[in-house]
Amino acid sequence: MFKNASNDYWENTWRQELATQSTMKYLQVQHPVVDNPHNLWKSIRPRQHQVQRAEIKAWLITGTFILQSNAMKYNKSDVSATCKLCGVNDETREHLLGRCSALSQLREENFTRLRAITCISDDNKLQPSHKTLIC
Numbered sequence: 001m002f003k004n005a006s007n008d009y010w011e012n013t014w015r016q017e018l019a020t021q022s023t024m025k026y027l028q029v030q031h032p033v034v035d036n037p038h039n040l041w042k043s044i045r046p047r048q049h050q051v052q053r054a055e056i057k058a059w060l061i062t063g064t065f066i067l068q069s070n071a072m073k074y075n076k077s078d079v080s081a082t083c084k085l086c087g088v089n090d091e092t093r094e095h096l097l098g099r100c101s102a103l104s105q106l107r108e109e110n111f112t113r114l115r116a117i118t119c120i121s122d123d124n125k126l127q128p129s130h131k132t133l134i135c
């Protein structure tokens with residue numbers, strides 16, 4: 001009974017956070033939320049470099065990774081919002097993950113690997129799940 005009440009509490013707390021926090025926009029909360037680590041953490045081995053990579057991914061997913069565009073908001077005179085990798089656009093999460101030309105080759109390599117195991121179209125969009133069986 002206590003476990004059910006505890007699970008219900010955390011389930012409701014997560015739902016409220018998802019509905020109200022903009023940083024939760026890209027976070028897929030899995031169910032049940034208790035005793036079920038996020039796939040991000042399940043997908044790694046307990047090796048230092050893998051944990052560090054997963055930590056960065058978690059920061060990016062939750063919008064808590066400090067990007068140039070974030071740093072610029074707090075230090076306008078000292079920090080440029082421009083991406084340090086390409087030097088062309090502002091470094092936002094969307095730019096870094098989806099548009100930065102300096103990362104295009106790496107991104108394409110990863111999408112190629114993902115296409116081999118999932119259903120991602122040539123324009124890098126995940127196919128609807130109902131098409132999963134036919135792609």
Ligand SMILES: [Zn+2]
Pocket residue numbers: 083084085086087088089095096099100101102
């Ligand atoms: Zn860039």
